[in-house]
Amino acid sequence: MAETSRLAGTKRxxxxxxxxxDSNSNADSDPRQALGLENNLTFSDTLVALQMMRSxxxxxxxxxxxxxxxxxxxxxxxxxxxxxDRDLESLKKEKVLxxxxxxxxxxxxxxxxxxxxxxxxxxxxxRFEKEKQHDLEVFEWFKxxxxxxxxxxxxxxxxxxxxxxHGGEVTDRHVTLLISAGLLTRQLIDPNMYWFAIPNIGSxxxxxxxxxxxxxxxxxxxxxxxxxxxxxxxKRLRLSPLDMRFHLRDLIGSGHLKSLQTPAGIIxxxxxx
Amino acid sequence: xxxRRCGRKSGTGKQVxxxxxxxxxxSAPAAxxxxxxxxxxxxxAPTTAPSTPFSGIKAAVMFINATAGLAGxxxxxxxxxxxxxxxxEGRYLLSGAxxxxxxxxxxQHTTDxxxxxxxKHKNLFxxxxxxxxxxxxxxxxxxxxxxxxxxxxxxxxxxxxxxxDTNMIQVVMDFKMPGKVYGTAMSSIATAHMLIAxxxxxxQVRLCDIASGAFTHTxxxxxxxxxxxxxxxxxxxxxxxxxxxGAIRFWDIRRAGCFCVLDQSRSQLGRRPPFSQGTPKRxxxxxxxxxxxxxxxxxxxxxxxQKRMPVGNGKKQLxxxxxxxxxxxxxxxxxxxxxxxxxxxxxxxxxxxxxxLRATSDGMYLLSSGSDSRLxxxxxxxxxxxxxxxxxxxxxxxxxxxxxxxxxxxxxxVPSMASxxxxxxWSGTNLGTFRGHYELVNCCYFNLQDQELYTGSNDxxxxxxxxxxxxxxxxxxxxxxxQTLSTDRDNWSD
Numbered sequence: 149m150a151e152t153s154r155l156a157g158t159k160r161x162x163x164x165x166x167x168x169x170d171s172n173s174n175a176d177s178d179p180r181q182a183l184g185l186e187n188n189l190t191f192s193d194t195l196v197a198l199q200m201m202r203s204x205x206x207x208x209x210x211x212x213x214x215x216x217x218x219x220x221x222x223x224x225x226x227x228x229x230x231x232x233d234r235d236l237e238s239l240k241k242e243k244v245l246x247x248x249x250x251x252x253x254x255x256x257x258x259x260x261x262x263x264x265x266x267x268x269x270x271x272x273x274x275r276f277e278k279e280k281q282h283d284l285e286v287f288e289w290f291k292x293x294x295x296x297x298x299x300x301x302x303x304x305x306x307x308x309x310x311x312x313x314h315g316g317e318v319t320d321r322h323v324t325l326l327i328s329a330g331l332l333t334r335q336l337i338d339p340n341m342y343w344f345a346i347p348n349i350g351s352x353x354x355x356x357x358x359x360x361x362x363x364x365x366x367x368x369x370x371x372x373x374x375x376x377x378x379x380x381x382x383k384r385l386r387l388s389p390l391d392m393r394f395h396l397r398d399l400i401g402s403g404h405l406k407s408l409q410t411p412a413g414i415i416x417x418x419x420x421x
Numbered sequence: 422x423x424x425r426r427c428g429r430k431s432g433t434g435k436q437v438x439x440x441x442x443x444x445x446x447x448s449a450p451a452a453x454x455x456x457x458x459x460x461x462x463x464x465x466a467p468t469t470a471p472s473t474p475f476s477g478i479k480a481a482v483m484f485i486n487a488t489a490g491l492a493g494x495x496x497x498x499x500x501x502x503x504x505x506x507x508x509x510e511g512r513y514l515l516s517g518a519x520x521x522x523x524x525x526x527x528x529q530h531t532t533d534x535x536x537x538x539x540x541k542h543k544n545l546f547x548x549x550x551x552x553x554x555x556x557x558x559x560x561x562x563x564x565x566x567x568x569x570x571x572x573x574x575x576x577x578x579x580x581x582x583x584x585x586d587t588n589m590i591q592v593v594m595d596f597k598m599p600g601k602v603y604g605t606a607m608s609s610i611a612t613a614h615m616l617i618a619x620x621x622x623x624x625q626v627r628l629c630d631i632a633s634g635a636f637t638h639t640x641x642x643x644x645x646x647x648x649x650x651x652x653x654x655x656x657x658x659x660x661x662x663x664x665x666x667g668a669i670r671f672w673d674i675r676r677a678g679c680f681c682v683l684d685q686s687r688s689q690l691g692r693r694p695p696f697s698q699g700t701p702k703r704x705x706x707x708x709x710x711x712x713x714x715x716x717x718x719x720x721x722x723x724x725x726x727q728k729r730m731p732v733g734n735g736k737k738q739l740x741x742x743x744x745x746x747x748x749x750x751x752x753x754x755x756x757x758x759x760x761x762x763x764x765x766x767x768x769x770x771x772x773x774x775x776x777x778l779r780a781t782s783d784g785m786y787l788l789s790s791g792s793d794s795r796l797x798x799x800x801x802x803x804x805x806x807x808x809x810x811x812x813x814x815x816x817x818x819x820x821x822x823x824x825x826x827x828x829x830x831x832x833x834x835v836p837s838m839a840s841x842x843x844x845x846x847w848s849g850t851n852l853g854t855f856r857g858h859y860e861l862v863n864c865c866y867f868n869l870q871d872q873e874l875y876t877g878s879n880d881x882x883x884x885x886x887x888x889x890x891x892x893x894x895x896x897x898x899x900x901x902x903x904q905t906l907s908t909d910r911d912n913w914s915d
Contacts, residue, residue, distance in 0.1 A: 223810075228848070229810035229812060229849055230808065230809050230810045230848055230849045232810065233808040233809075233810045234690045234808050237688055237690060237808060238690065249772075255772060255793045255794065255795060300686045301686070302686075304767075337666075338767060340767075341767065403812070403814070403815070
C-alpha cells in the first residue's frame with residue numbers, strides 16, 4: 149500500500165521552498181508560505197510543532213480568540229504519537245500549556261499555551277468587570293489556586309471549592325460566576341464534575357464541527373473520494389471561520405483522511421476504515 | 422448505554438447437527454470420527470514448525486492482504502459474537518452467535534477444501550434455539566471451562582448464563598441474571614475456586630459458583646452495566662471489570678469493594694515509572710478524600726485495612742494528613758466501610774464505555790478498549806496509563822469486542838470496524854491490517870500454540886489468519902511439483 153504515513157507527510161507543493169522547522173517566526177511573513185501546507189512537517193519535537201502551529205493559527209474576524217491547537221493536528225505533524233502523548237504530559241506538568249476537552253466529538257482535545265490562556269481569561273473577565281458585578285475576586289482565586297495546582301481536564305466540585313477557599317469564603321455564586329464566564333462547564337453525565345473550558349470559544353467550535361463535515365462531504369462527493377492537495381488547499385470553506393489548512397491537519401490526524409504521495413504530488417483521500 | 426445488536430442477521434439454521442458422537446477421551450484425536458483420513462490443516466503451508474517465529478508478522482501481513490493468507494474459513498450460519506479456544510489442547514473453538522446458537526469447531530481438522538486452497542471447517546455441533554434448553558436471544562459470551570473441554574459456559578441477552586456438558590450437549594446449570602448478560606469470565610489459573618464472573622446490564626458483578634450452583638457474592642461499585650470482565654493472569658483472586666460508565670475496577674474477591682479504579686489522567690511515562698519518583702500515590706488518596714470524614718476515627722481505620730490488601734499494593738503511601746485538610750465540610754457524614762468507599766471514586770478510564778479488556782500473560786499490563794475509540798495500555802502494578810497511543814482506529818461503540826494480545830511479540834489485535842488491526846504494544850504503531858471480512862468484526866482470538874488468529878464477524882464467517890510461508894520454504898517446495906497438499910505428520914494413529 150503506497151501510502152505515506154499521515155504523520156510525517158512531506159506536504160510540499162511544486163516550487164515552494166522548504167521551511168526549516170525552526171523558522172516559525174517567519175512562517176507567516178511570506179504570504180505564499182502562509183497559505184500552504186507545503187511546509188515540511190516532520191518535526192522531531194512536539195514543542196516545536198506546537199509553536200509552529202500556533203503561529204499558523206488563522207485569524208478569526210468576529211471573535212478575539214488566542215491560538216489553540218487541536219490534539220489531532222499534533223498527531224498529524226509529529227511522527228510518533230506515543231512520544232507526543234508523553235511530551236504533552238510533561239509539558240502539562242511543567243505548566244507550559246494546558247489541555248482542554250472539547251465538546252465536539254468523543255475525544256477532542258485543545259491545547260493552549262499558558263500565556264495565551266491567561267490572556268483569554270483576562271479578556272473574558274474584563275467583560276464581567278464592565279458589568280460591575282461583585283464577587284469578582286473569584287477569578288483571581290481561580291487563577292492563583294486552581295490553575296496552578298489542578299492540571300487535569302476536569303475537576304470535582306468538592307475539590308474546586310476547597311482550592312478556591314484558600315483565597316476566601318466560597319459561595320455558590322462564585323462557582324456560578326465561573327461557569328458563566330466560560331471557564332468551567334458542567335459535565336453532562338455527572339453533575340458534580342466540571343470540565344475546564346476556554347471562554348468565548350463556542351462559535352469557533354461550531355465552525356469546527358461544521359467545517360469538518362463540509363470538508364468530508366466535499367471529498368465524499370467526488371468520484372474517487374480524493375483530491376490533490378494543492379487545489380484542495382486553495383478552496384475556502386463556507387461554514388467555518390477556520391482555514392482549510394487547520395481542518396486538513398485535524399482530519400488527517402484523527403484518521404478520517406489519508407494523505408498519499410503520488411508522482412503528481414500529494415493526494416488527500418477519505419479513509420475507508 | 423445499553424448494548425444494541427446491530428446488523429442482526431440470523432442464519433437459516435440448516436446446518437444443525439447433533440452428531441451423536443462422544444468424546445471418550447478428549448486428548449486422543451483418533452477417537453474423533455472426523456479424522457478419518459489424515460487431512461492437512463492447511464493446504465498451502467507446511468504444518469510443522471510451531472516455532473515459526475511470529476515476529477515474522479511483518480512479512481506475513483503483507484501477504485495476507487495480497488493473497489490468501491487465509492488458512493481456513495468456517496462457514497457458519499451465524500454472526501460470530503465471541504469465541505474461545507480451549508486452553509488444554511488448543512484444538513476446539515467455541516463460538517457464540519447473535520442468533521442464540523453456539524457452535525464448536527475442530528480447528529485442527531478441516532472438513533473440505535474450497536477451490537483446493539482454502540480449508541473449510543464445519544462445526545462439530547451446534548446448540549441453538551431449537552434445543553430445548555437453548556438460549557432464546559443472542560449469545561454474547563461463550564467460554565470453555567478452563568480445566569478441560571467437558572464444560573462450556575454461555576451467556577446471553579435472555580438474562581441466563583448456562584453451563585453445558587459438551588459430550589451430552591445438555592445444560593447442567595443455569596443462572597438467572599437481573600439483566601442482559603454482557604460478559605462472563607473464568608480464571609484459568611484458579612485452583613481454589615471455580616467461579617464464573619458475570620457482567621450484565623445491572624450494576625453489580627455477580628460471581629456464580631459451579632460447585633454449588635448458586636451465587637457466591639456480588640461486587641458493587643460500578644454505576645452502569647458491566648460490559649467486559651477479565652481475571653488477572655497473575656492472581657486467581659483478582660478480577661478486573663470494565664463498565665459502561667467508563668471505569669475499570671479491580672476487585673479482590675476475598676474482600677468487599679474494589680481496591681483500584683483506573684484513572685486515565687494518572688499516567689506514567691513509559692512502561693515503568695522511574696524509581697526516583699518514589700512510589701506512586703495510588704487511588705488511596707482519592708478514596709480517602711472522597712470518604713466523608715467525620716473525624717479522625719475513620720482515618721485510623723484505613724491504615725488497618727491497608728494491611729489486608731493483596732500483596733502488590735503493600736507499599737503505597739498514605740498521604741492522609743494533606744488530604745484531610747483539603748476536604749472541606751461536605752454533605753452528610755456517613756461512616757462507610759473502607760472497602761466500599763471506592764464507590765465514590767468516579768475516575769474514568771475511557772470517555773465512553775469500556776468495551777474490551779485483555780490482560781497480558783505476565784499479569785503486568787492491561788489493555789482496554791473504549792467506545793471513545795481509544796485503546797489504552799495500563800500498568801497494573803501502579804495503576805497508571807502508560808500513554809501508549811495506538812494510532813487512530815474506529816471501534817464499534819455499541820457492543821463489547823474481544824481483543825487479543827500476544828506478549829512475546831508485543832502484538833495487539835483489535836477488531837476495528839470491518840478489519841482487524843495489529844499494533845505494536847509498546848509504541849502503538851500500526852503493523853498491519855487484516856482485511857477479509859465484509860462486515861463488522863466482533864471478536865478475535867489468538868491461538869498461541871498454532872500461532873493463528875481467528876476473527877469472527879457479522880458476516881457469519883470466522884476466518885483464520887496465519888503467518889505466510891517464509892520465502893525459503895517456498896523455494897524448496899518449488900522443487901516438488903504438483904504437491905500442494907502437505908500432510909500433517911502429527912496426525913497418525915495406530
